[in-house]
Structures are given as C-alpha cells and as structure tokens.
Amino acid sequence: MLKDWKKILLLAIPSIASFASMTLTGTINLILVGQLGALAIAIVGVSNIIMYNAWAIFSGIGHTVNYLVAQNFGSNTMKKGVERTYIAFYLCTIACIIVFLVGLFFPADIFKVMGSSSDMIDQGKDYLQIRFFAMIFSIFTFVFHGFFRGIGDTKTPMISSIIGNLIMIFLTYGLTYGNFGLPEIGLYGAGIALFIGEVVTFLICAYVYFIRLHSKFETRTIVAFNRAESKLIFGESSKLGIQEFSMSMAMFVFTAFVTRLGTNALAANEVALSVMSLGFMPAFAFGSTATILVGQEIGKGSALEGRKAGTNTAILGSIFLFILGIIQFFLAEPIAKIYTDDIMVYQLASRLIMISAFLQLFDGLLNFYAGGLRGIGDTSFLLKTSLILGWLLFIPLSYVLTFVLELSSVGAWISLYTYLAVFGVSVMVRFYRTDWSLIKLKTVPTEIKENIG
Structure with a gap:
C-alpha cells in the first residue's frame, strides 16, 4: 500500500505544483x-x-493524447x-486557425452575448482579444503536457508551467501599473503578460x-497521414472536448445568471471561484x-x-481536499479580503467560500474517477453524463434557486455543488x-490489416 501511494505522490505532486502554479x-493576477x-x-x-469555454472545445485533443500515450x-x-x-x-x-479568427473579429460580440454592460465591453474587448491569441499556444502546450504525463513525466509540465507563470506575474505587475521601467497600460498589459507567459x-x-526526447522516442520523425488513427484521435478528442465544453458552457450560463445580479455579485463570484480553484487544480x-x-x-495488460x-489515487486526493477545505472554511473572510477591500464583495465572497469548502470533495470525486475512466477509454459515458447533468439538472436548478426562489448568489452556488455532487457520484459508480476483466488496449479496427500489409 505505501509503495503504491509513494508512486502516486511522485506523479501527483509535480502535477499539483503545475496546476497550483497556474x-x-x-x-x-486577479489580486x-x-x-x-x-x-x-x-x-x-x-x-x-x-476562455475556458473556448479552450474546452479543443481540450479533448490533449486529454486523448494523455490516455492513449499512457497506454x-x-x-x-511508443512509435504508435x-x-x-x-x-x-x-x-x-x-x-488554432479558428481561435485566431474568433479572437480577431468577435471579442466585443462575445461580451454582448454574456449580457455585459457597455463599460465592460469597451474596456474588456482588447483584453479578451489578446487572451484568444495566447490560447493558440496553450492548445499546443496542453498536447505536449498530455504526452509528457502519458510517459510518466510530470516534472516537465511542472517546470514549464512555473517558469511561464513567474514571467506572467512579473509582467502583469510591470505592464499593468508601469513598474520595473515598463509602460503602464492597465488591463491590456495584464493580457500581454499572459500572452508572453503562454509563449x-x-x-x-x-x-x-x-x-531532448528525440533520441529516446524519435519525436522529430515526420508522420504521414493515417486515416484510421486520425479517425480514432478525432473521435476521442471530440467526445472529450464536447464533454469539457458541455461543462464549461454550463458554467458560462451560470456566470451569465450571476452577471445579471450586478457587478458586486459578479466580482464576489469570481473571487470565490478563484479561491476554490485552489481545490479544483489539485483535483x-x-x-x-x-x-x-x-x-x-491497461497497456501492460493489468487492468485490475x-x-x-485509480482507487488509491482517489483516496489520497480526497484526503488532500479535506485538509484544504478545513483551511478555506475557517479563513474564508480573511482570504476574501486579500482580493478586495470592498466590504460588499468580500463578505459575499466569504459566504460562497464557506459553502463550497467541503462540498469541493465531490468535484474531487468527479476528477479522480473521470481520470480513471479516461485511462480505460470510457469516453462515451463521460460525454453523455456531462450533457445530461449539465443541461437537465445544473442550468434549470441554477435558474430556479437564483431567480425564482430569489436566493441570489448563494442559490447559484448551491446548484453548482448539487451538480458536481451528482456528477461525481455517477462517475465513481x-x-x-x-x-475490468474486459478492458483492452485502445486500437483502431484496421490496425492489424495495415501492419500485415
């Protein structure tokens, strides 16, 4: 048992550092x-x-590389x-071509769809545009990270993320307020900093x-188009991307609901989400x-x-989130005050943090067991469950609790964690x-024929 846990931690700790650095x-940056x-x-x-919605559409490519390369x-x-x-x-x-065109022509329109105020559109469209341009690099980075993690190398994603993020923080402070001899360009400067960090x-x-990996895996070998493999990659990427996009779109609608509660409610919501992401990322x-x-x-033929x-990983992850939840629950208001001195914002944010401090364990279950299901290639279940629960449970419940029962931001967050709880338990079951005796290595139907030919 201790040997297994040590192996998990040796892989998980660099990933925790990587995601935590993000x-x-x-x-x-928000502070x-x-x-x-x-x-x-x-x-x-x-x-x-x-940006999470935009990234989610294409995130399935990286997730697919992660689990297929692991197998x-x-x-x-590894040639395959x-x-x-x-x-x-x-x-x-x-x-990336699609992302570039959307970022070039549609930032203001996207803000309008969100129901944003004219001030938010005027001051935010340039910032959003450069965020789209930065995403061009992050899409490729996620695939690189998927490959590295698939071969058991979680340190390279950690190191690359930390270096990029440190540069991002330095430039955000410099370009936003004109420090370190850099020009003062406000919010747009924060966008430029993020772009450079991603590059x-x-x-x-x-x-x-x-x-570095060419000598071991021949990674500079040009690969010809393989129709069967391309169909597999596209199909798996589509399912995982749509699943992620379904979840992110549900959050998009959730945020649109909160936006209509006013600037203070939206600001408190973002502060609370930022704090709770300290739990999301380890998950x-x-x-x-x-x-x-x-x-x-699965690749070794040892499904059991x-x-x-997968079970041991879930146990360790749950312990981590429980300890984190204790800290967040009892220090909710002091943490919220770090972000803002607006009493209306930090008081509401602290209430939202307390609501979710221990409920984030369900988000952990979702991530732990969804990760396990991706490892065996059970992507169809993840897609179907995401669509059903996101649009038939989460969104209707958010509307009812937020507006019909007039519970405002608290109602919105109760609906969020109801959704995560049901989803988490579903993937665990x-x-x-x-x-598991029937689980096999993921291959394409024509692979044997192609190899013989």
Whole structure:
C-alpha cells in the first residue's frame, strides 16, 4: 500500500505544483488587477469563463493524447504514441486557425452575448482579444503536457508551467501599473503578460519534445497521414472536448445568471471561484495521475492493477481536499479580503467560500474517477453524463434557486455543488461497476490489416 501511494505522490505532486502554479498565477493576477476596481475584476472573471469555454472545445485533443500515450507507454509501443501525438498536432493547427479568427473579429460580440454592460465591453474587448491569441499556444502546450504525463513525466509540465507563470506575474505587475521601467497600460498589459507567459511555456515544451526526447522516442520523425488513427484521435478528442465544453458552457450560463445580479455579485463570484480553484487544480492533478496510472496498467495488460491505482489515487486526493477545505472554511473572510477591500464583495465572497469548502470533495470525486475512466477509454459515458447533468439538472436548478426562489448568489452556488455532487457520484459508480476483466488496449479496427500489409 505505501509503495503504491509513494508512486502516486511522485506523479501527483509535480502535477499539483503545475496546476497550483497556474491557479496561484490566476489568483495573483486577479489580486493585482483587482486594484483597478470591481469592473476590472468582473472583466477578468468573465474573460476567464469565455476562455475556458473556448479552450474546452479543443481540450479533448490533449486529454486523448494523455490516455492513449499512457497506454502505448505501458505496452511499449511508443512509435504508435508518437504517431498519435503528431496527428494531434495536425488537429491543433486547425483549431488554432479558428481561435485566431474568433479572437480577431468577435471579442466585443462575445461580451454582448454574456449580457455585459457597455463599460465592460469597451474596456474588456482588447483584453479578451489578446487572451484568444495566447490560447493558440496553450492548445499546443496542453498536447505536449498530455504526452509528457502519458510517459510518466510530470516534472516537465511542472517546470514549464512555473517558469511561464513567474514571467506572467512579473509582467502583469510591470505592464499593468508601469513598474520595473515598463509602460503602464492597465488591463491590456495584464493580457500581454499572459500572452508572453503562454509563449514561453510553449517554447520550453517544444524544446523538450523535439530535442531532448528525440533520441529516446524519435519525436522529430515526420508522420504521414493515417486515416484510421486520425479517425480514432478525432473521435476521442471530440467526445472529450464536447464533454469539457458541455461543462464549461454550463458554467458560462451560470456566470451569465450571476452577471445579471450586478457587478458586486459578479466580482464576489469570481473571487470565490478563484479561491476554490485552489481545490479544483489539485483535483485535476490527481485526476491526471489516475489517467496516467490506469492507462499504463491497461497497456501492460493489468487492468485490475489499474483499478487499484485509480482507487488509491482517489483516496489520497480526497484526503488532500479535506485538509484544504478545513483551511478555506475557517479563513474564508480573511482570504476574501486579500482580493478586495470592498466590504460588499468580500463578505459575499466569504459566504460562497464557506459553502463550497467541503462540498469541493465531490468535484474531487468527479476528477479522480473521470481520470480513471479516461485511462480505460470510457469516453462515451463521460460525454453523455456531462450533457445530461449539465443541461437537465445544473442550468434549470441554477435558474430556479437564483431567480425564482430569489436566493441570489448563494442559490447559484448551491446548484453548482448539487451538480458536481451528482456528477461525481455517477462517475465513481461507473468506475466500480465496470467489468475490468474486459478492458483492452485502445486500437483502431484496421490496425492489424495495415501492419500485415
């Protein structure tokens, strides 16, 4: 047991550091930008939701590379893993063209769809535009990270993320307020800082993949188009991307509801989400670890060992989130005050933090066991459950509690964690009801024929 837990922690801790650095960077940036006022906080918060939705559409590419490469690594078929990664790069190129065009022409229109005020649109459209341009690099970075984690290398994503995020923080402080001899360009400066940080992270990952790993995996080998593999990558990426997009769109509508409660309510919502992301990111990290360990065991032909690894990962992750929840519950108001000195905002934010401090365990269950299901390639279940619960439970319940029962922001957050609880329990049940003796390595139907030919 201790040996298994040590293996999990050796993979999870760098991932926690990686995701936590992203979260901490977002938190610090929000604090820095928060000094510009509640409107700036609201712009950044709404932009975060918009960008999460945009990223979610294409995130399935990275998730697919993660679990397929993990299986290939476990089965010692990394030539196939590199081929699949190149196919993912081709899909990323198409995705980035779409992202660039949307960022170039539609930022103001997207804010309008969110029901934003004219001030928010005028002051936020340029910031949102550069966020889209930054996403071009983050899409590729997520695929690189998926490959690295698939081979059990969680340190490279950690190092690249930390370096990129440190640069981002430095430039945010400098460009937003004119420090370190840099020009003072306000909120747009924070956007430029984020862009540069994403570029640096991408370049580090590209160096490791194409230069350092070439001798071991021949990563600079040009891969020809493989119709069967491309169909597999596209199909799996679509399912995982739509699943992530369904969840993010549900959050998009959730934020639109909160936006209509006023600037203070929206600012408090974003502060609380920023604080709670300290729990979301470790949950993602342990979920990613579950994908790695389960996928590698499937590749080795040891499905039951994969089930055991998924269970141990969930136990460790739950312990971590419980301890974090205790801290957040008892220090809710002091933490909220770090973001803003507006009494209306920090008092409401602290209430939301207390509501979610322990309920975030359900978000943990969702991530831990969804990671395990990705490891075995059970992507269809994740897609169907996300669509059903997001649009038939979460959104209707949010509307009823927020507006019909007039519970305002508190009602919105009760609906959020009801959704996460049902989703988390659902994927946990699926994980344990799966017949693991039938789980096989993910291959394409024509693979055997192609190899013979």
